[in-house]
Amino acid sequence: MPLLIDDFSWKETAQHVYIDVPLKGVKPSQVDVFTTDVYIKISYPPYLFETRLLDAANEDKSSVTLSSGVAKIVLEKSESKLWKTLHHPESKNKEWMREERRLALEHAHRKAQSNQQEMAVKRREAERFALQKQMKQEEEAKEAIQTAKQRVRDETVAEIEEWKAKEEIAGRILDQMEEESKVPEPKPRVLTAKELIAKSKTASKSVSTALPPTRQSGRIEVSFTPRILPTPMRESKIAEEEEWLGKMAQAGRAGTETAAQDKDKDMTERNPLWLRDKGNEFYQAGDYLSAINAYTEAIEIDSTLPSLFSNRAACYLHLKRYEDCVEDCTQALSRLTPPIEANSVSRCRAHVRRAAAWTKLGNHEEALRDYQEARKLDPRNEQLRRDAERVEKRLSSA
Structure with missing residues (x-):
């Protein structure tokens, strides 16, 4: 106690x-x-x-x-x-004092809370005041910077205007000096009629003597290098074209030798090129069996000519012998090497015929591959584009 x-x-x-x-x-x-x-x-x-x-x-x-x-x-x-x-x-009175102590504590607690709230308000007010002061300082600093920039701009503009004025004055002084330094030209004298006639005669004589003599005519001879292929010559394709021409020459010699060995038949009937042309005539007439016979006989004489296989493949396609058509197109493409511009039309034709045969056989993947190769050789052909799209749709729907 x-x-x-x-x-x-x-x-x-x-x-x-x-x-x-x-x-x-x-x-x-x-x-x-x-x-x-x-x-x-x-x-x-x-x-x-x-x-x-x-x-x-x-x-x-x-x-x-x-x-x-x-x-x-x-x-x-x-x-x-x-x-x-x-x-x-x-x-x-102890009870009364105990109650007074409690009331005193509550009073102190309420006052402490009130003081704390007042301090918080004062702190917020101080922070707000500090923020406003900082914003004001920043605004003043910004205005000072803008004022300084404007002053620099004004000074620069004034300097430029002053420089322009000086340049203009200097230009006027130079023009004046040039005008003063010029010697006045004498006024032209009016010529009489006799003087004009004499002057024109003198001028015509000087012009006639100053003109060069007329150029003599002549003839220039121009010679061109002979070229067998119809396409323009390119250095990058010379080796391939020579290989192709060599194969064609070898095929021609083989046909000539075979015709010379067979003396019982007419010389033209043993010529593969003559037989190919004959087969083409049968093909044009719609006699596909006779055309096949002509192309087959020509192939037996010379199997190196790709056109024989390609043309016979066209006949097989009309007769719906699609497997034979695929085989002949493959044989033709194997002989159309090296791939050059001169045989691009023949390669395109072989791919198209084989693609048509593959389509009839139901092999749409191979058909699409051939159509794509043909389009590379003839990209502007709209019919090839439509055929390729048709086969591609069949593949996607399968």
Whole structure:
């Protein structure tokens, strides 16, 4: 149980109350002080000073000072009058004092919350003020920069205008100097009729003598390098074209040798080229069997000519012998090497015929592949494009 301090002293005026509480040798740091407008407690175990004031005091203008040996309390009265006693008459009632302590604690708690809210408001106001001040400073800095830029622009424009004015003045001075340095030309004298006639005769003579002599006619002979193939010559294709021409020449020699060996038959009937032309005539007449016979006999004489296989494949296609058509087109393409521009039409024709045969046989993948090769050789052919699209649709729907 704490020991109550009763050896304190106090005095008053109409406005203030002065209380001295002895600390009994305790350091100020070990003293606990709690005050409200009507309640005071000073505690340093085991001693305790506690009082419920007679009347209310102004908390904000009251103070407690802890010095060596004594705690000095100065209270400012809420009303200007003399109390004549420090304690409330009910201070000796323990229950009543317990309730006063509770009320004092609640009062202190509410005041602390109020102070905290006030501090928060003040802090927000201070932050808002600082932000406004910063924004104002930034705005002033921005305006200062804009002003400086405008000043630099104005100075630059003024310098340019001054330079232009100086250049204009210098130009006028130079023009004036040039005008002054020019020698005035004499006014032209009007010629008489005789002088004009004489001058025109002199001019015509000088013109006739100044003209160069007429160029003599001549003839320039131009010779061209002979070329067998109908397509333009390209250096990158010379080796392939020579290989192709060599194959054609070899085929022609083979046909001539075979015709010379067979003396019982007419020379023309043993010529593969004559038989090919004969087969073409049968084909044009719609006699596909006779055309096949002519092409077959020519192939037996010379199997190196790709046109024989390609033409016979066309006949097989009309007769719906699609497998034979595919075989002959393959044989023709194997002989149309190397692939050059001169045989591009023949290669395209062989691919188209084989594609048609593959389509009839139901092999749409091979047909599409042949149509694509033919389109590379003849990209502007709209019929080839439509045929390829038709086969591609069949493949996608399968």
